[in-house]
Amino acid sequence: MIVGNGRTGRAYAARLAGRDDCGPVDLLGAEPAPALARALLPSVLSGELPLHLLRLPPLPTPVTEYAGVPVTTVDRRRRVVVRADGREFPYDRLVLATGSAPHLPSIAGPAGAAPPEGVAVLRSAADAARIPDGAAVVLGGGPLAVEAAFALRRAGRAEVALVHRGPWPLDRRLPERAGRALAARLSAAGVEVHLEQRAESYARAKLTLADGQVLHADALLPCTGTLPESRLAREAGLPVRAGVLTDLAGRTTDPAVHAIGSCAEPARPRPGGSLLRLRADGSGLLSFGSLSDAEESVVLTDPARHRYAELALRAGRVAGAAIIGLPHAVAAVTGLHDSGAPAPRDLLPLLLGSPAAVPSAADPLDAVLCHCNDVTGRKLAAAWRQGARDLPALARATRATTGCGGCADEVRALCAVLMTERSAT
Numbered sequence: 001m002i003v004g005n006g007r008t009g010r011a012y013a014a015r016l017a018g019r020d021d022c023g024p025v026d027l028l029g030a031e032p033a034p035a036l037a038r039a040l041l042p043s044v045l046s047g048e049l050p051l052h053l054l055r056l057p058p059l060p061t062p063v064t065e066y067a068g069v070p071v072t073t074v075d076r077r078r079r080v081v082v083r084a085d086g087r088e089f090p091y092d093r094l095v096l097a098t099g100s101a102p103h104l105p106s107i108a109g110p111a112g113a114a115p116p117e118g119v120a121v122l123r124s125a126a127d128a129a130r131i132p133d134g135a136a137v138v139l140g141g142g143p144l145a146v147e148a149a150f151a152l153r154r155a156g157r158a159e160v161a162l163v164h165r166g167p168w169p170l171d172r173r174l175p176e177r178a179g180r181a182l183a184a185r186l187s188a189a190g191v192e193v194h195l196e197q198r199a200e201s202y203a204r205a206k207l208t209l210a211d212g213q214v215l216h217a218d219a220l221l222p223c224t225g226t227l228p229e230s231r232l233a234r235e236a237g238l239p240v241r242a243g244v245l246t247d248l249a250g251r252t253t254d255p256a257v258h259a260i261g262s263c264a265e266p267a268r269p270r271p272g273g274s275l276l277r278l279r280a281d282g283s284g285l286l287s288f289g290s291l292s293d294a295e296e297s298v299v300l301t302d303p304a305r306h307r308y309a310e311l312a313l314r315a316g317r318v319a320g321a322a323i324i325g326l327p328h329a330v331a332a333v334t335g336l337h338d339s340g341a342p343a344p345r346d347l348l349p350l351l352l353g354s355p356a357a358v359p360s361a362a363d364p365l366d367a368v369l370c371h372c373n374d375v376t377g378r379k380l381a382a383a384w385r386q387g388a389r390d391l392p393a394l395a396r397a398t399r400a401t402t403g404c405g406g407c408a409d410e411v412r413a414l415c416a417v418l419m420t421e422r423s424a425t
């Protein structure tokens with residue numbers, strides 16, 4: 001039994017289904033709509049992707065999927081989960097994959113109460129359709145805030161502002177010069193950026209900032225973090241801090257109950273900053289690892305064009321990166337990160353996007369081109385043979401390019417190669 005049909009719950013169910021010794025798996029999801037690729041919601045917000053393209057394909061037997069089934073209680077003694085209407089589902093092994101929920105700031109009203117009119121979140125398909133029209137203000141400076149602000153402008157909203165407490169967007173991930181380049185890119189895209197600012201109050205489409213400025217905000221979108229959905233585990237008497245406490249294998253103190261994904265909190269934190277790739281304004285943004293304590297580093301700054309790249313090397317590999325405005329470098333360095341291959345001797349060609357600088361996969365078709373959606377060249381070639389002959393058709397067939405968009409040039413290049421091969425045969 002898996003509770004939570006988001007990214008982690010579904011990936012785990014798919015893995016179980018591939019095993020010969022897999023028994024029946026029930027996958028329960030609270031949301032009434034079919035599961036979707038949540039990370040692509042900003043592309044729905046911007047109007048670039050229709051919602052139905054985000055729907056995830058059904059999982060094979062022995063997985064049975066149930067949508068619109070919010071679980072309210074876990075009874076560990078009887079090994080059943082209870083849903084809102086009182087129906088019970090028995091389990092031998094229970095996996096909690098309930099994810100996390102938006103953490104709203106105090107100006108959105110008291111916790112648990114309905115937020116004031118105009119306040120909207122971006123978490124589910126229904127949320128994307130519920131954001132009021134008109135002037136929009138995004139609160140926060142993390143990845144979701146940045147993506148939402150760019151997406152709202154791409155959607156054609158005339159007035160979009162971003163209000164962030166920190167000194168630059170993504171200040172927890174990016175060094176100052178990269179963050180300043182990102183802020184400049186937001187401004188160039190038409191987003192009014194307010195940094196080192198605090199939102200004090202919100203009412204009747206007006207957001208008042210700590211310095212007294214008042215922003216017009218028909219829609220207020222707090223992107224101010226998330227909290228793990230750990231209520232089920234807490235009420236079932238399992239150890240919980242913010243998330244459900246587990247070991248690195250997802251085990252809780254009950255051998256029959258596991259917790260995985262963003263609802264869980266492993267006892268020992270995983271080392272290193274995870275990979276972050278954003279579409280931003282289409283020119284791509286990449287950040288991972290640590291830039292400090294490097295054995296060697298290379299920095300490229302181009303403030304006039306709001307571009308920045310920094311790579312940190314340790315033991316001959318790229319151990320940290322912050323790149324903005326250089327899509328070829330984003331693609332090349334992501335490839336190095338994923339393959340774990342050694343860095344080339346001269347890093348500059350890598351940042352300039354020279355193909356010779358990038359170690360290639362044994363068979364180029366096995367390389368992942370779209371990292372956001374895990375699409376390989378082989379999958380794209382198969383879709384191409386079935387008639388998807390240009391970028392929009394390939395995007396529809398495989399979802400490639402619909403995440404951060406940084407792979408668009410590579411997908412176009414693959415199209416050109418396939419076309420040449422076809423003409424030659």
Ligand SMILES: Cc1cc2nc3c(=O)[nH]c(=O)nc-3n(C[C@H](O)[C@H](O)[C@H](O)COP(=O)(O)OP(=O)(O)OC[C@H]3O[C@@H](n4cnc5c(N)ncnc54)[C@H](O)[C@@H]3O)c2cc1C
Binds near residue numbers: 003005008069123
């Ligand atoms: C708009 C947006 C964009 C994002 N972009 C990116 C990105 O580009 N890259 C990235 O790495 N991450 C991104 N994220 C974060 C990413 O979505 C999460 O890290 C990821 O979804 C976590 O997976 P999960 O399976 O743990 O939780 P979720 O995907 O949130 O899934 C949890 C599921 O459990 C269900 N659930 C919760 N409680 C119950 C219950 N009691 N009963 C039944 N079902 C329940 C929920 O309805 C939900 O469907 C984004 C998130 C959002 C909202």
